[in-house]
Amino acid sequence: MTTSNIVPPTGARDGQLLRGQSLPVRLANFVKLPHTVFAMPFSLVGVLFASVVAPVTPAIVGWVLVAFTSARFAAMAFNRLVDRDVDALNPRTAMRELPAGTLTVGQARASIVLTSMLFVFASWMLNPLCFALSPVALLWVLGYSYTKRFTRWSHLWLGLGLSIAPVGGDLAVTGAWSDPWWLLIVLALAVVCWSGGFDMIYALQDAEFDAKHGLHSVPSKFGVPTAIAIARSLHVLAVLSFAAVMAAQPLGNVPPVVTGILWAAVLGVALMLLWEHRLVKADDLSTVDAAFFTMNGLISMGFLAAVFAARLLLERGA
Template sequence: MLVRYANLVRLPHTVFALPFALLGVVAASFRYPVAIRQLVLVVIAFTAARFVAMGFNRIADKDLDARNPRTRTRELPAGRLSPAQAWIAVIVAAIAFEAAAWALNPLCFALSPLALAVITLYSYSKRFTWWSHLWLGLGDAIAGPAGYLAVAGRWSDPWWLLPVLAVAVTLWVGGFDVFYALQDETFDRAEGLQSAVVRFGRAGSILLAKLMHGLTVVALLVFGWAAGFGWPYVAGVVAGAAILAWEHRMVKPGDLSRLNAAFFTANGIVSIVVFLGALG
């Protein structure tokens, strides 16, 4: 049963954004002491929030997933988990998230309902706007500022430090979600769903992803400068940029055969190398 729940939310994909949550922690550590307790609570809060987001998305999309050849083998449409079982897990995860936010500090707890709203309402965004890619990115981007606030208990100085980090992660996630949606172009058009590939076609979507990822690199560099990171961080961002460039070379409008390698491999590595650079 635990394996089914892990598959429901693709638990290994936690690697995508967790390093950016920890990047916020590292940035805060330049001004505030970091306790092991805080670090553990950040990991719990992030993992629980991601479970809520993914679990709720699977529930909201279960009928669509059942009609999509690519997704019909997922836990809910395949019947390996019932909607009731999924709902129970999502509710438990939401409670765990709120408990972790409460244990961190009053500011995190006060903002936690807003975070839950952003990550759950995303599931319906692609029904009415192609901007859903950026909505998904924003849901992941909450992690970075949240990691900072978990340690500091107050907003950053300068005030724009955390928004810049959020912009970087929003564009990073949004860009690779644009890539991921390429394989569902036919299905999305048939179902009346909104996505970049439906709006702009394959070539236009790939160009959009290039723009997003280019701006991601710029935003990460600005964030690192404002946070006080040194040259190892810059090296990490440059390495991440090289990986993104490799990712874009693998995905062509007429050839999506290497899309999964680009999505699962490249993006998992990008966040890790940037975080390791920050530790340096």
């Protein structure tokens, strides 16, 4: 099947956008602020896991949320800045703020500088380890913007950037690596495979455009059907990784009811990913936006809700 046979999504504007023309609304749409819901819950999952071994205060939670939101804002804004010329050529993205002229390059640059500084400051407010690692994290998430110029695996680079969320949430509380040592690594792997897979699905929309303009992605390199198969494989690995995390009993030795909630969270992730892949078909990408936003938002929020409920029951001695 060639990319020319694909039915693309319809609609001139791409994504979930806020209404209004004020500068805050334009900046929110510039970085697709509603998409923050994808990975932010996993930063709080990291906080909840760490709460078993170290106290959590409202200030820690607040600074974790500030750190994640500001880092994501800076990364997304930088991506829009770097891609503005390419976005202007793509009918799906031509109405984004920079190509459309509703934001200036100067405003974009200022927002990147300010949110990057806010991220480093929030990391400093958490603990010395988070502060020391903040430049590394920032360089990684900003560097993603150039990856489509040289590697088809930019989806996994993005996934690694998002996997900083649960690791950062845990480190923000404990200031030290997890015990067992592999717990944070496997949790990060779960987020890498989950987010890398859904980014691959999102990139299906631009497979033909990317191939024509020399941009690298799995769909533009291998074609849409193969890209869907690779995304499915990544999501299977994500579910297995989430299962391995739960098998490690991240909340300690817990009663059966708590264990049941945690395993129900893994089952929920698996079912929602299965439904997501039922929505996406190689010859009809009209549901990609729905699959991308709705299902992945439900996965992250649902997983957080389950872990929070388990932690709350554990606190109450269930």
